[in-house]
Amino acid sequence: MFLTDPFFWEIVVSGLLAGVMYSLVALGFVLIFKASGIFNFAQGVFALFAALTLVGFQTGQVPFAHLLSWITGTSIHTWGSGMPTLVAIVFALLVMIGLAWLVVRIVLRPLVNQEGIILFMATIGLAFVLEGTGDLMWGANVKALDVGLPQGPSDTIIDATGMFVDKLEISAAVVAVLLVVALTLFSQFTRMGRALRAVADDHQAALSVGISLETIWWIVWSIAGIVALVAGIMWGAKSGVQFSLSLIALKALPVLMLGGFTSIPGAIVGGLIIGVGEKVFELYVGPMIGGATENWFAYMLALLFLLFRPQGLFGEKIIERV
Amino acid sequence: MFYREAGEFKTSYQADQATFPIAFDRWGYCAVVAVAFLVVPFLINPYWEQAIFLPFLVFAMAALGLNILTGYCGQVSLGTGGFMAVGAYACYKLMTAFVWMPMPLVVILAGLCAAAVGIVFGLPSLRIKGFYLAVATLAAQFFLIWLFNKVGWFYNYSATGQINAPERDFLGILVTGPNTRPWATYLFCLSFVFVFAWVARNLTRGRIGRSWMAIRDMDIAAEIIGVNPLMAKLSAFAVSSFYIGMAGAMYFAIWKGAAEGTEAFSIEISFVVLFMVILGGLGSIFGSLVGAAFLTLLPVLFKNVLAVQLGWPTDIAAHLEVILIGALIIFFLIKEPHGIAALWRIIKEKLRLWPFPH
Numbered sequence: 001m002f003l004t005d006p007f008f009w010e011i012v013v014s015g016l017l018a019g020v021m022y023s024l025v026a027l028g029f030v031l032i033f034k035a036s037g038i039f040n041f042a043q044g045v046f047a048l049f050a051a052l053t054l055v056g057f058q059t060g061q062v063p064f065a066h067l068l069s070w071i072t073g074t075s076i077h078t079w080g081s082g083m084p085t086l087v088a089i090v091f092a093l094l095v096m097i098g099l100a101w102l103v104v105r106i107v108l109r110p111l112v113n114q115e116g117i118i119l120f121m122a123t124i125g126l127a128f129v130l131e132g133t134g135d136l137m138w139g140a141n142v143k144a145l146d147v148g149l150p151q152g153p154s155d156t157i158i159d160a161t162g163m164f165v166d167k168l169e170i171s172a173a174v175v176a177v178l179l180v181v182a183l184t185l186f187s188q189f190t191r192m193g194r195a196l197r198a199v200a201d202d203h204q205a206a207l208s209v210g211i212s213l214e215t216i217w218w219i220v221w222s223i224a225g226i227v228a229l230v231a232g233i234m235w236g237a238k239s240g241v242q243f244s245l246s247l248i249a250l251k252a253l254p255v256l257m258l259g260g261f262t263s264i265p266g267a268i269v270g271g272l273i274i275g276v277g278e279k280v281f282e283l284y285v286g287p288m289i290g291g292a293t294e295n296w297f298a299y300m301l302a303l304l305f306l307l308f309r310p311q312g313l314f315g316e317k318i319i320e321r322v
Numbered sequence: 323m324f325y326r327e328a329g330e331f332k333t334s335y336q337a338d339q340a341t342f343p344i345a346f347d348r349w350g351y352c353a354v355v356a357v358a359f360l361v362v363p364f365l366i367n368p369y370w371e372q373a374i375f376l377p378f379l380v381f382a383m384a385a386l387g388l389n390i391l392t393g394y395c396g397q398v399s400l401g402t403g404g405f406m407a408v409g410a411y412a413c414y415k416l417m418t419a420f421v422w423m424p425m426p427l428v429v430i431l432a433g434l435c436a437a438a439v440g441i442v443f444g445l446p447s448l449r450i451k452g453f454y455l456a457v458a459t460l461a462a463q464f465f466l467i468w469l470f471n472k473v474g475w476f477y478n479y480s481a482t483g484q485i486n487a488p489e490r491d492f493l494g495i496l497v498t499g500p501n502t503r504p505w506a507t508y509l510f511c512l513s514f515v516f517v518f519a520w521v522a523r524n525l526t527r528g529r530i531g532r533s534w535m536a537i538r539d540m541d542i543a544a545e546i547i548g549v550n551p552l553m554a555k556l557s558a559f560a561v562s563s564f565y566i567g568m569a570g571a572m573y574f575a576i577w578k579g580a581a582e583g584t585e586a587f588s589i590e591i592s593f594v595v596l597f598m599v600i601l602g603g604l605g606s607i608f609g610s611l612v613g614a615a616f617l618t619l620l621p622v623l624f625k626n627v628l629a630v631q632l633g634w635p636t637d638i639a640a641h642l643e644v645i646l647i648g649a650l651i652i653f654f655l656i657k658e659p660h661g662i663a664a665l666w667r668i669i670k671e672k673l674r675l676w677p678f679p680h
Contacts, residue, residue, distance in 0.1 A: 039453050067638055110656040116453065117398055118659045121600050124593060125655065128648025136641040250589070253457045261453065290472035299461035306450050306458060318451070320542050 010165075011279045017169035019275020020176045021238075024231040025252035026259070026267040027179070028224040033261045034200040035220040036108070039120045042127040044249025046096075046225055049134045051232030051241045053095050055145050056138040057088035063137045089229075096225030104218045131246060140243070145236035172234045179230060180268060183223070192219065200262075254298035258305055260315025269313060274298045325673040341523060358512060363505035371504035376577040377618045379511035380569050385598040385610040386515075386522050387565025392596070393604035394526055395558035396538030397447050397455060401462035402595045404443075405563045407587035408436040408466060409570025411476050414485040417498075417575065418478060425492045429514065429571045436567020437560040439466070444559025448552060451541075463589055471584060484582045487575040498575045507576050514572065515611075518565060523607045525561065534558050535605070566595075601654055603663025612662045620647060 025043060032040045040046075056063065060082035083091065107122055150167035187193035198206040199216045207213055235245055255274050259266025278297045286293045311318050325346050332338045342348040366375065384402060391397050412435035416428045423431075443462040450458050470476045477485050489499030496502045497510045525531050533554040536544035545551050574581045581587070594617060602613020624646060628639040658665050672679070 066635075070635060070638060107652055107656075111659070114655075114659050117392075117600070117604075118655055120453070120456075121597065122652050122655045124597070125648045125651035128651065129645050130648075132641045132644035132646075132648065136638065136645070140637065140641070250460070253460060257454055257457050292468065292472070296461060296464035296468050299458070299464055303446060303450075303458045303461045306454055307446060310450050310454065312454070 008280075008283075011283050012276055013165055014169070015276035015279035016272055017165070017173055017275070018279065019255075019271040019273070020173045020268075021169070021231075021234060021271075022248075022251050022255045022275060023268045023271030024172070024176055024179070024227065024234060025248050026255040026271055027183075027264065028227040028231065029252060029256050030259075030261065030264055030267045031183075031220055031224050031227065035196055036199075036217055037116065037119075037203075038108070038123065039116065039261075040224065041120060041123045041249065042130060043224065043228060043252070044246040045127040045130045045134070046099075046228035047232035047235065047248065048241070048243070048246040049099070049130050049232075050092055050096055050225065050229035051145060051236040051245060052134045052138045052143070054088055054092040054229065054233065055143045055236070055241050057091050058082050058085060058145075059143075061138055066139060067136060089233075092229055093226060096229055097222040100221035100225050101218055103221055104214060108217060109214065127246070131243070135243075142240045142242040143236075145233065145241050168234070168237055175230060175234065176268070179227065180264065183264065196220065251298070254302040256312075257302040258312055260312030262316050263312070263314035266312060266314035274301065277301055325670070325676075327674065339527070355516070358516075359509070363509055366504045366508055368504050371508055372577070373622055374618065375508050376511060376572075378615050379508075379515050380573045380577050381595065381598060381618055382515050382611050382614040383511075383518065383572065384566050384569035384595045385602065385614045386519060386607065387562045387569065388595050389599045389602075389604065389606070389610040390522060390526065390534070390565065391558050391562035392599055393606065393609075394531060394538060395534040395555065395562075396541075397444075397555065397558065398453070398596075399459040399562070400456050400589070400592045400596065401443060401459035401466075402566055403587040403589055403591040404463040404466035405436050405440055405566040406570030406573060406591060407470055408439045408563075409433060409567030410574035410581055410587070411470050411485065412436065412567065413571035413575050414478075414487070415476070417488055417490060425490050425497050425510070425575075426514075428490075429568050429575070432571035433564040433568035436570065437564040440559045440563025440566075441556050444556050444563075447555050447559065460589070463592060467584055467587060482582075484580055485574065486580045490575075498579065500579060502576075511572055511576060514568065518568070519607055519611065522565070526607070530554075530557060538605075597651060601651065601661055603661030606661070606663035608666070609661050609663030612666070616662065620650070 025047060028043045028046065029040060032038055032043070055061075062068070082088070103126065107126060108119075111119055111122055150171060187196055195206070195211045195216055196219065198209070198211055199213065203213065206216075231248070232241070232245065235248055239245075252271075255267060255270040257270075258273060259268070259270025278294050278301075281297050282291070282293050306312065325344070327344055330343070330345060332343070337343070342351055362375070384406060387405075388399065388402055391399050409432045413428055413432035416423060416431055420428075439462075443459065446458050447455055471483065477483055480486075487498045489496060489501065491497060492510065495506045497506055526534070533544070533549045534557075536547070536549045537551060537554045537558075541551055544554070570587070574586070578586065598613035598617050599610060600613070601616060602611070603609025621643060624643040625639070628634050628642060629636050634642075654662075
């Protein structure tokens with residue numbers, strides 16, 4: 001019945017593509033959790049901050065313009081000219097890498113060996129700081145982000161199948177695939193990638209063979225920052241750069257639960273399942289129970305799933321000993 | 323010099339197990355309680371009531387509840403906002419359906435409703451652990467809020483979807499509605515927090531509290547020595563949700579007077595209460611109270627100093643406030659990961675030796 005419904009397939013495709021967007025955010029979580037055992041709640045705010053910085057560079061805003069003008073009594077808000085998109089992206093990358101260094105030095109180093117919950121709380125504090133800093137640096141208004149990605153419905157797909165698919169979501173899917181391939185290549189075939197995997201496996205053993213934990217953490221947080229920038233670009237291009245961008249972290253959490261906190265393929269597969277699941281549920285069950293089920297459906301799905309598999313789809317088996 | 327144990331001899335087990343073994347502490351505690359009950363009601367004005375005392379008392383109640391679950395039983399929960407909403411909506415339904423019901427009973431029954439819901443959402447904790455559980459409790463948060471917004475029965479089909487507390491008195495004194503006196507609402511909430519903090523303190527050092535702590539420290543080992551994990555975890559969820567539900571009822575009926583599901587009980591509340599518990603000190607009743615006081619006073623202080631005293635533009639002040647609160651949280655976690663309660667313990671240790679530290 002509904003398998004022949006073209007509308008059903010359109011929903012599935014758009015669900016898959018939305019799932020890819022969730023996976024982009026979830027990836028950053030997984031990277032950090034694997035390498036340092038930290039549940040980084042600030043990942044969503046990282047994406048927001050990265051996108052804000054990118055827009056700021058692109059349009060040539062002066063950072064902290066509002067604060068500076070208030071203190072000095074002047075009124076300078078832009079440099080006069082912006083940067084080309086590519087240069088802006090490079091600068092935003094540098095900012096994220098610098099930010100990663102600051103986070104590791106200031107927040108993580110003093111908290112080495114603390115319990116997971118303390119580190120989790122510290123990342124929430126970090127989220128507050130970044131959110132405030134982002135607003136103070138670049139202003140709290142909604143900004144449009146245009147990095148030249150194709151937008152709007154794709155004509156070829158409409159002609160061929162009659163389905164309405166956004167070009168932006170297709171490019172997001174392509175970017176996600178490239179990102180995962182690049183991450184896999186990096187972690188499998190480079191010296192640094194091997195060190196990363198060693199740290200993820202066993203901190204102490206990695207330390208004892210001479211891997212610097214601090215450097216590795218810096219690298220991991222930088223990579224997570226870069227992933228956040230990619231997610232920020234995609235989500236920012238889709239719905240504008242604004243505070244609500246940081247809430248996509250909440251969309252990524254059930255994806256993580258479903259896929260397992262420590263698995264990169266899990267983040268992708270989990271994202272796809274949840275993207276499709278919530279769209280289909282909203283379409284067929286939503287009208288019966290009042291709609292707007294997207295807020296909680298993913299969590300309920302992940303919760304039920306976890307009852308049968310407490311470590312998620314691809315998570316490491318939890319072995320408990322006394 | 324003044325804070326010392328010299329000359330205090332314990333002659334019974336009861337004296338040895340006392341909450342305040344040192345006379346100085348005992349007197350200090352009595353003094354604080356006396357000031358809270360006998361002095362503050364005469365000085366309180368509507369601003370202090372709305373901005374400081376009621377938020378503190380409501381959040382103290384919620385933090386007590388969350389501390390029982392997270393600090394004593396080791397189950398991290400991010401569903402506090404959802405359970406507070408259960409308390410608030412249960413309170414509203416009880417107030418409108420049973421007009422005669424005295425307000426304290428309404429609040430307690432609302433807490434019991436929340437406890438029932440808490441048990442249901444606590445069931446997964448038997449299978450799911452650690453951060454997986456923390457994220458799973460978010461399901462409660464989002465699902466419950468959605469439910470209260472969608473099902474008209476919960477808000478009596480009012481056109482705005484808002485719930486408004488009708489006027490109710492207790493012993494002839496108004497405690498809800500727009501015409502209350504500050505001292506009445508303050509004393510009502512204070513009595514609740516006072517009584518239930520005492521209950522919590524005694525629960526946590528009794529048999530049930532010890533079973534929670536055994537589960538927290540290592541659940542498999544606890545199971546082997548004969549603690550029933552089903553009972554321990556579910557009772558922790560029930561008691562915790564009971565407290566949080568009462569906090570939600572007071573939040574809605576007495577402090578705010580009106581509430582709208584998505585706005586009032588958002589995930590922000592869950593995080594704020596968790597912060598209170600962690601900054602105050604996991605596994606400490608005193609810590610819950612101090613944490614609640616700290617995080618309710620801090621924003622008020624920042625607002626007053628930055629925007630009112632120094633005259634900064636409000637948007638800059640608001641952003642700075644967010645940054646400062648985040649930075650302070652990180653600072654505290656780095657300096658004292660076990661919270662203000664641990665800091666207080668250290669101060670007391672030092673005071674005992676002062677002024678001859680060696």
